Amino acid sequence: MAELRSDALVLRSRDWREADRLVTLLTRDAGKVTVLARGVKKNKSKFAALVEPLTLGRYLMHRGKSMETLIQGEIIKPYFSLHQDLLHYATAQYFCELVERSLPQNEPAGAVFTLLVAALEILEKDANPARVARCFELSLLDELGFCPALDGCFCCGQQISPAYFDFTHxxxxxxxxxxxxxxxxxxxxxVAVMKRFLKQGFHRLSICSVSATVNTEIGRVCAGAFRTSLGLTEIKSRVFLASVEKVETVRSTI
Ligand SMILES: [Zn+2]
Structure with missing residues (x-):
């Protein structure tokens, strides 16, 4: 029987039948795969921690006709620190939903795996999750072949500011x-911050100053790009993240 052995990150994990869970993994070697983890809800299941969202591990799976079945695995990193702060956790969940909904099943996406793991590593250390989120969104769009074109006007080529961002083009x-x-x-x-993000990625992101206004602008461009390029609307984790950001903003002004 064919097997798949790969490092992977748990994007999503949901209950399935009485004792099982259906787990969506982003694997380093085979892209997004859906894995059945049998008996994981029973007491003392050795798989319980392996299928928690945001867990990075090494997984061995049977390859089935419609889905894989988990055989064994070991945890590389559970990203505990991201679970301990609601803003960081909500941001990480948003990254996972973006990736899950952007990728087709069973198509290699090694670069996206590397990008997502790098984003979680940076997110752990950065006190400004929104900055990491904007950089991640742009980098993901770039990896998926939908990088916004930012070099002047696409129509006449002039470098004029302020300008518009046209989602159709x-x-x-x-x-x-x-x-x-x-x-x-x-x-x-x-536009200048977006160019910086696309050129340097997460490198020295902590010294990149991004005002709240600029962050909001970039967030709108990225949300629109995911909508028009990939058909992503109603991103639940983005709505939840926005509500957490709102509470944090109010708290910081008190
Ligand atoms: Zn023009």
Missing amino acids: GATVCSQCPRSHDSILISGAA
Whole structure:
């Protein structure tokens, strides 16, 4: 029987029948796979910790016709620190949902695996999860082949600021050129930060200053890009993250 052995991160884990769980893994070698973990809800199951969301491990699976079955595994890193802070946890869950919904099943996505693990490593250390989130969103769009075009106006080529971001074309456009109805205003500062994120990724992210306004602008561009390029709407973890961010903002002003 065919087997798959790979490092993987648990993107999602949900109950299945009485004692089982269906686990969505992002594997290093085979992309997104769905694995049946039998008996995991029974007391003393050795698989219980292995199938917790945000667990990085080494997994051995039987490859079935419609899904894989977990045989064994070992934990590399459970990312405990991300579970201990609601804002960081909500951000990590958002990363996982974006990846889960962006990738097809069983198609190699080694670069996305590397990106997601790198994002969780940075998120653990960064006191500004929103900055990590914007950098991750752009990097993921880039990896998936939907990188926003930010080098001047896509129509006339001029470097004009402020400009618009046109979701139909996935590019910036100046105020003089025609643009689609699906466009938003974007500042030169936001474009500059996005270019920095795309060029340097998470490298020295902690010294990259991103104002709340610029963060909001980049968040809108990314949300629109995921919507138009990948059809991602109603991202539940994004809604939850926004509510957590709101509470944190209120708390910080008291
Ligand atoms: Zn133009």
